[in-house]
Amino acid sequence: MIVPMTAVVIVGGGPGGYDAALVAAQMGAEVTLVDSDGIGGSAVLTDCVPSKALLAVAESATQVRQSGLLGITGAAEAIGVDLAAVNARIRGLAGSQSADTAERCVREGVRLLAGRGRLDGPGAVVAELASGGTQRIEADAILLATGARPRTLDSALPDGQRILTWEQVYELAEVPERLVVVGSGVTGAEFACAYQALGSEVVLVSSREHVLPGEDPEAAQVLEDVFERRGMTVLRRTRATAATRTGDSVVVTLADGSTVTGSHCLMAVGSVPNTEDLGLPGAGVRTTDAGHVEVDRVSRTSARGVYAAGDCTGVLLLASVAAMQGRIAMWHALGGAVAPLDLRTVSSNVFTDPEIATVGYTQADVDAGRVRADVVTLPLATNARAKMQGISDGFVKVICRRGTRIVIGGVVVAPKASELIFGLSLAVEQRMTVDEVAATFTVYPSLTGSLAEAARRLRAFD
Ligand SMILES: Cc1cc2nc3c(=O)[nH]c(=O)nc-3n(C[C@H](O)[C@H](O)[C@H](O)COP(=O)(O)OP(=O)(O)OC[C@H]3O[C@@H](n4cnc5c(N)ncnc54)[C@H](O)[C@@H]3O)c2cc1C
Numbered sequence: 001m002i003v004p005m006t007a008v009v010i011v012g013g014g015p016g017g018y019d020a021a022l023v024a025a026q027m028g029a030e031v032t033l034v035d036s037d038g039i040g041g042s043a044v045l046t047d048c049v050p051s052k053a054l055l056a057v058a059e060s061a062t063q064v065r066q067s068g069l070l071g072i073t074g075a076a077e078a079i080g081v082d083l084a085a086v087n088a089r090i091r092g093l094a095g096s097q098s099a100d101t102a103e104r105c106v107r108e109g110v111r112l113l114a115g116r117g118r119l120d121g122p123g124a125v126v127a128e129l130a131s132g133g134t135q136r137i138e139a140d141a142i143l144l145a146t147g148a149r150p151r152t153l154d155s156a157l158p159d160g161q162r163i164l165t166w167e168q169v170y171e172l173a174e175v176p177e178r179l180v181v182v183g184s185g186v187t188g189a190e191f192a193c194a195y196q197a198l199g200s201e202v203v204l205v206s207s208r209e210h211v212l213p214g215e216d217p218e219a220a221q222v223l224e225d226v227f228e229r230r231g232m233t234v235l236r237r238t239r240a241t242a243a244t245r246t247g248d249s250v251v252v253t254l255a256d257g258s259t260v261t262g263s264h265c266l267m268a269v270g271s272v273p274n275t276e277d278l279g280l281p282g283a284g285v286r287t288t289d290a291g292h293v294e295v296d297r298v299s300r301t302s303a304r305g306v307y308a309a310g311d312c313t314g315v316l317l318l319a320s321v322a323a324m325q326g327r328i329a330m331w332h333a334l335g336g337a338v339a340p341l342d343l344r345t346v347s348s349n350v351f352t353d354p355e356i357a358t359v360g361y362t363q364a365d366v367d368a369g370r371v372r373a374d375v376v377t378l379p380l381a382t383n384a385r386a387k388m389q390g391i392s393d394g395f396v397k398v399i400c401r402r403g404t405r406i407v408i409g410g411v412v413v414a415p416k417a418s419e420l421i422f423g424l425s426l427a428v429e430q431r432m433t434v435d436e437v438a439a440t441f442t443v444y445p446s447l448t449g450s451l452a453e454a455a456r457r458l459r460a461f462d
Contacts, residue, residue, distance in 0.1 A: 014041020016310025
C-alpha cells in the first residue's frame with residue numbers, strides 16, 4: 001500500500017516558518033513555503049541579524065575607546081566609524097544568511113514560493129506570486145508564521161531618512177549626530193547603546209521609571225547607570241507624542257508639551273502582528289484584540305489543521321521561541337512525539353553593553369510570591385577575571401527553589417552574558433540542584449566562577 005504524503009503549507013519564511021519547513025521535510029511531508037520578503041524573515045533581514053551585527057561593531061568600538069584604562073595609548077583617540085561601510089557589511093551578511101537558509105530549504109526538499117499567502121478556508125492557501133499570477137495549494141496542515149512589523153504612530157510617521165524604524169537604519173551613510181530613541185524596551189535600549197558607542201549623542205525617551213521595564217530591575221539599573229555615565233540622556237516617565245521633520249533635524253514632542261531635537265529619531269514603540277489579509281475569519285482562525293493569532297501550547301489555532309508560530313502569535317517575541325513553536329506544530333501535525341511549549345526554560349538576552357541574559361523564574365516572581373525561592377546576587381567587581389579584564393559593571397544572580405534547592409532561574413549581566421547564561425540554562429532545564437552546580441569545576445579565573453560561587457552561597461540557605 002502506498003501511504004499518501006502529508007501536504008504541508010507554511011506561510012512566512014522567518015524562524016517560525018523555515019525551521020518548521022525543515023522539520024516537516026525531514027519527517028517526509030511534501031512542504032511548500034510561501035514567503036513575501038525573503039527566507040529568514042525579519043529575523044534575518046531586518047531584526048536580529050542586522051541589529052546584532054551592528055552591536056558587534058559597537059562592542060568593538062567601546063573596547064577600543066576604553067583601552068586607555070588598561071594602559072593602551074593612542075587607540076581611543078584615533079577611533080572613527082565608517083557607517084556606510086558598516087551598514088554595507090551588515091546588509092551583505094543578512095542577505096547571504098537569507099540565501100544560505102533558502103538554499104538549505106531547497107536542498108532538503110522544501111518547495112519555495114516567492115509571494116504572499118493567505119488562507120482559502122482551513123484547508124488551502126492561495127499564493128499571490130511575486131512573478132505574477134496566483135497558485136492555490138491544498139494542504140493537510142497549514143502553519144501561519146507571518147511575523148510582525150514595527151508599530152508606527154500617525155503623528156511620527158517614518159520617512160526612512162531622519163525619522164526611522166529599526167528596519168530602516170541600515171541605509172544610514174553617517175553616524176547620526178544626535179539620535180532621539182523613542183522607547184526603552186529591548187529594541188530601544190539596544191539601538192541607544194549601539195549608536196552611543198558609534199559616536200552619536202543619544203537621548204533615550206522612556207515612558208517608564210526605568211529602561212527595560214520587562215527585565216530584572218537590578219540589571220536594568222546597571223545598564224541605566226552605564227548609559228548615563230557614558231553621557232546618554234535618559235528621559236524617564238516621558239511619553240513622546242509626535243516627531244516632525246524640520247529640515248535637517250527632527251523635533252520630538254513630549255506629552256508635557258516640551259520638545260527634544262535631534263538630527264535623527266528612531267521609533268522603537270513595539271510591533272504589530274502581520275495578520276490582516278490572511279483570510280483568518282473565513283477559515284475560522286480566532287485572533288486576540290491586538291490581532292495576534294490565538295494558539296495553544298502545541299501551536300494549534302481555533303481552526304482544525306491550521307497552526308501558527310512566532311511573532312504573529314505574540315506568545316514571546318523571540319526567534320528561538322518562534323522556531324520552537326514552528327517545530328512543535330510540525331511534530332504535532334505529523335504525528336511525532338511532542339512536548340508542549342514551556343516558556344519557563346527560555347533563555348533570552350539583551351545585547352547591550354553590558355549584556356543582560358536571563359533564564360527561568362525572575363526576581364519579580366520571587367518578590368510577588370509566585371514561587372518560594374532564595375536568591376543570591378554576586379557583583380562581578382569581586383571576580384578576579386573581571387578585574388583583569390577591566391569589567392566593573394555587572395553581576396550574576398542565581399535563584400533556587402526553597403526546600404528542593406533546584407535552580408529555577410538566573411540573570412547574568414556581563415560582557416557576553418548571552419554565552420555565560422548557558423550553564424544556568426542547563427541547570428534550569430535539567431533541574432539541577434545548587435549542590436550539583438556548586439560541585440562543578442569552573443575554570444580559574446573565569447566569570448563563570450561567580451555562577452558556581454553563587455550556587456555555593458545558596459547551599460548555606462535553609
Ligand atoms: C530589532 C530587533 C532585534 C531582535 N533581536 C532578536 C534576537 O537577538 N534574538 C531573538 O531571539 N529575537 C530577536 N528579535 C525578535 C525576532 O526577530 C522575532 O521574534 C522573530 O523574527 C520572529 O520570527 P517569525 O518567524 O515569527 O517572523 P519573521 O522573522 O518576522 O518572519 C516572517 C516572514 O513572513 C513574511 N510574511 C508576512 N506575511 C506574509 C504573507 N502573507 N505571505 C508570505 N509571507 C509573509 C514576512 O515578510 C517575513 O519574511 C528581535 C526583534 C527586533 C525587532
